[in-house]
Amino acid sequence: MKARLLFLAALALAPGMLEAQVVLYSLNGIAPSPLGSVYGYGQVAAGDTMIVRFRALNTGTAPVTITCLSIKNTTGAGFSIVNSSSTPFVVAAGQPMDFFVGFSATAITSYAATLQVGTGTATDACGGTIESAILLATVVPAPILTVAAPCTGPDANKNISFGRIVQGTQEACTLSILNPFPQALTVSPLLVTGAAFTTTSANAVTIAAGQSVSFTIQFSPAAGSAFSGTLVVGTRTYALAGTGFSPPLSSLVWNFDSTKIGSGEQHTLSLQLSAPATVTAAGSMTLAFSPSVNTVTDDAAVRFVATSTRVASFAVNAGATAITLNAQPSIVFSTGTTAGTITFTVDSGIFGLSGSPATSVTTPPAPIALSSSAATSRANELDVVISGFDNTYSIGGMSFAFVDRSGAAIVTIPADFSTDFQTFLKGQTGSSFLMRVSFPVTGDVSQVGGVTVVLNNAAGVVTTPSLKFP
C-alpha cells in the first residue's frame, strides 16, 4: 500500500504526466456555481420539464478527454441528458464542456439520479476517474391553466398572448386554474409581474378537488410598444406578452385656399385631421407633378416655395386636429407654368392613417398668360415686348394689329414663331418667356400709334391691351 502511494506521488510530481482535473458546475443563466455532491431541481409540476445546464471545466494545464457522460436514475425515472457533445470529447486546458440534464415525470413522488462525468479509458468508460453528483427532484401536483378570449395560450412554451390593443386602453383576460386531483390543491405563489400587467387575484389560492377558480389579468399598455411580464402559478411560470399600438390618425381634411387652381399661381394648403389625434405624430408630405403636356416631363417650379423642395414635414399634437407643415399652420406651393396634375401625399409612417393619404389638383391647359406687354420704337424699328407663360407649350401663332395715332387701323401682320418657341422651351424648366418682336420699318415711324397683339395656343386666344408707342 505504501509503495502504491509513493508511486502515485511520483506521478504527481512528474511534469507532463499530471492528470488534468475536471470540476463540475451548474449554470443559472451564464453564472456558473460549483456543483456540490447534491443538486436539487426542487419541485417540478407533474408533466413539466425542467432542464438544467451543467459544465465540466478542465482546470488543469493539459487537455483532458471526457469519455463518459451519464445519468443513472436511482429513484424513479425522470432525469436524462437532453443535449451534450458526444463522447469522447477532448477539453483543452482551461476550457469547459457544457451539457444539459432534463427532468420530467408525472408520478407525484420524489426522484433521484447520479450524474457521472468520467475521464477513464475507452474500455472502462465511466469506470475511470469520475466526477459525480446526485440530482434530486420532486414532482408535485400541477393545476391546469386555461385562458379565455381575447387572450390566447398558454402554448407549449407557456406563452400567453394579450395581442395588440390601442395604447392607453385596457384589456382584461379571464384565466382559470383547474385542480384535476382528488384532493384540495393550494396554488402558491400566484403572482403577476410586468409593468403593463395587473391582477386582483390573491397571492395564493386553494382549489377544491376537481374545481377551478378564475381570475383576471389586465393589460394596460401605456405606450405604443411591446410589453412582457410573467404569471407564476405555483411551480409554473408563464410568459405574458402584449403589444400597445398607436391608433391610425383619422382621415385627412385637405384645405386649399381656392377651389380653382391654375398655372402660374401660388396657393396655400393646410391640413387637418377629421378627429383629434390620439398620439403626437409626425411624418412627411411630398408633392409630385405630372405634366399633361407631352413634350415635357416636369416643371421644377412646382414645389413648396419657401424651401424650394417637394417635401415638407408634418406634425400633429395629441388631442389636436390641426397639422403643421414645416412647423407652420399652412404651406405655400407654386403651380408652375405647365398644365398637369399636382399630387400631395402624406406619409405618416408608423402612425398609420385612415382614408387616403393623397389628394390631387389639376392645372388645366389655358390660354397664354400675359405678365406684361409693351411697345417701343426705334429709328427704323418697332418693338413689341411681351412676357408671360404658356402652360400648353404650343405658343407660336400670333398677329399684330397696328393703328395710327388716331387709332385707325394701318395693317394687321400675322406671324408664326412656333419654331422659335419650341427651340426656346426645350431648354427651359417651365414655359415662362420674354418675347421681343421687332418690325423693321421704312418711313415715318412716329405715325404708328399703337399695336394690339393676339396670341394663340392650343387652349385658346389671348389679346393684349392696346399698346401705345411712345
Add this chain to the structure above:
Amino acid sequence: MKILLFSFVAACAWAQIENPQLGVMLDVNGRAQPVSGAPAAAVVGMPWFDGAVLSLACSVGECVAKTESALFTSAGVVVDAPPGAAIIALDAFSPGAAYVYFVESGKLARWTGNELVPLDFAPSGDVLSLRAVAGGFEYAVKRDGEIWIGGKSLGVANAVLLLDGGGALLASGGNVRLLRSDGTELHFAVAGPGGFVGGFIRMSDQFVQVITDDGMWALDTEPGHEQMFLLPGVSH
C-alpha cells in the same frame, strides 16, 4: 385718302425669346441670387456673388451691391467702401450711377459707375431710404417716431423704401402700404398675425423684395399688376 408715310417689311419681323428676369434677391445668408420665370413660379439662379451682400439695389439693367468692405456692380466694377450696410438709390436719370449712403459712417457718396464721390449731406434724422430725382436726390428719415420726406410725414412705420417716380413702400407690423405719387394707396397683409416686415430690397424696376419674419416676398409695383408672391427661400 390716307397717305402711308411708312411701310412694314413684315417678312423681316423677328422674335427674340428669353427667360424673363424678375430681378435679384438676397437670401437669408446674404447671397444675391437672380430670380427668373413667372412671378408666382419663380426660380432662383446661381448666386451672383460668392459672398455675403449687406445691401443691394437693382434696376432692369444693373445692380449695385455693398459687402462689408466694398461696393461693386453687376458690371464687375469693385471699389473699397466704408464698412457696414449702405442705402443705395440707382439713378434712372443717369444710368450706371447711384447715390450711396453708408449707414455706419453717416456719409453720402455719388457712385459714378467707377468711383465714389463724397457729397455733403446733413440729414435731419436717421436715413432710411434714398431716391434719385432729376438733378439730385430725396431721402426719407425717421424722426420723432415718424417717417419724413422733407417736411412731409408719412406716419409711423418700421421700414420704408422710396420708389422711383414718387411712390413709397411703408411697413407697419406685418402690413405693407404702397403709396402712389397720385395719392392712392394699396395695402398688403404680408406676414401673419404678430408678423413683422423687416425691410425692403429693390430687386428690379418692377419688383421689390419684402423681408418678413416668416418668408421672403416679392411685390410687383407695376401699376395694375400690384401683387405679392412668395419667393423661394426662408427668412430665418
